[in-house]
Amino acid sequence: MLYYDTISCALDLNAAGKRSGWVDLAHSDHIHAYSAIRSPIGWIGSGSGPVALIVGGNHGDEYEGQIIARRLFAELQPEDMLGGAIFLPALNMPAVTSRSRISPLDGGNMNRAFPGGEGQGPTRGLAGFVTRHLIPRAQLVLDIHSGGGTSEYLDATYLTLTGNAEADRHNLELARVFALPWTMVVPMGSTGGDLDSAALAAGCAMISCELGGMGTLSRDSLRLGWQGALRLLAAQRIITDAAADRLGRVKAEDTRFVDMGGGSRHVTAMTQALAEPLVGLADHVEAGQPVVKLHPLFDLGAERLTLTAPVAGYVAIRRTGAMVQPGDHVLTITPGISPDTLT
Template sequence: MQMIPSPITATVDYAAPGVHHGFLRLPYSRDDAAWGSIMTPITVVNNGDGPTALLTGGNHGDEYEGPIALYDLAAKIRAEDVTGRIIIVPAMNYPAFGASTRTSPIDHGNLNRSFPGRPDGTVTQKIADYFQRVLLPMADVVLDFHSGGKTLDFLPYCAAHILPDKRQEEQSFDLVRAFGAPWSVKMLEIDAVGMYDTAAEDMGKVFVTTELGGGGTATASTANIAIRGLQNLLIAAGVMRGEVEAHPTRWLDMPDADCFTFAEDGGLITFLADLGDAVAKGQPIARIFTVTRTGLAPVTVTANRSGLFMARHFPGIVKPGDCVAVVGVEIEA
């Protein structure tokens, strides 16, 4: 069976030496442009025989620390600083990034649940397919920036996953340590099916991710963590010259599903603990008020395990099934 080629074309040469800025052009016929295209910015830097780092942000379009760090890097990087190849895509899901939404406004696709994608599928599936078949195979190291977007808020952390291949896992956590975020996490996913993370790890790539704040914005602090951590990771990975700027980090583990607490009721939420607080199993951490009438007692939400309050629902209104809290366990490095 003949493989369908990707409809996406790059306006940059991935093998050319030096610094090159361009686009990933995806044809997209629509009401206002019959022969239109989605133009996703990309920068490629080649110098030396070192490894290739694939750097991505905007996997979800309402998360900004990654795009800030990557647009910043693309604006100032010099070929002589590089000892391998760097591929920078500040906004993977460019339609979602342009709309400031988690998913694509075109097809409502969640790029981080769309892998391996399809070259003849929806716009989001076509983007996933290009990363799956073209960009990921080039990479040795993958850094995909995330934060909480409009619906979650996190302690700022860098993370990797526990993997069957312990050498791959160790290399990933070495780069988490080098990144130097205030917190470092052994991360557990609620659902890893279709994730960019899983696609990269299944190819044997060294994969690192982040959650750097949230609320659909970036602070000076979280943006600086992203910028500094990105440079540290590239130096530690042997892709850029320089010395890692060491920063203290505290480690959290997410050992099982008890880390997560989900709302069983909808309404107005008020938290009884803040991010960074120590909480005990069974401790009330939030209350949810029914908003359709007054005079009803709120529902109490409790922690499913003891540990450190590391993430929470951000908007004041929750729906049944929303993740309202994540509790991690602090561990030694």
């Protein structure tokens, strides 16, 4: 039995075989006073070899990763494994069941809650369970995100540069194997409290990604993520090549690198308006190019406002809703970057 804070898990994550169970969270509010909040967990292992931790539902309104983790567990068998894999398709189950980015129990954003802690609420408790009991068993962590309800992303792998040349080279190699159409290069710690930071701090290889978004499920993004997962798990000797091929693996294509760190810029609304994008996701824009037209909401006679691209680059993120308030980002522009300059 594994325990952390108010969380427990009875699943055996050591012996060979295929098993599923639950991570149980005890949270004594009015609704859950006599309940466990259950998040499914699975294990398939050969009994030796490297282990991957495969996570979906870190944010509750992102669906591609939830399906990829569930599908991998359903379709892989113990004989497919060279190592082992822990499947956690609904890491923040309270957020998943409420179709929300964050947990309704404590307002916690799971990907800002790592490494977690005891006595700090359900979200940090669950993050702490992962940090204490799951990350130390893994050599590779795969955390699959999407844009969620508010945004749509390029289908992109995050490559986090840690400053450790060996780790960075290895993660660059993994990003090329995962081979989504885009790779977003980010500095270590750019998103404080994320699962990436906890895994990298523990010395794990780490891949996280964005697949589409808008709180919906994109078949194209799902296919790209599925393919990437098969290539990654086979390359890391978690599953056999035969299993990856049986499940439909195709060869990696080239990925295009963009700077999601210091070089990227948001295009941000400064009035309440309807935002009309003049460019689409993945379009290349020049600095100063008009990219958004703002139609002021309450005054038909008022001048429409044009927002321009602050830098040259590719449109990497776009806002889902057209109605914007001051401070809302409408687009994010990311300059291209050569992978040769990264390590």
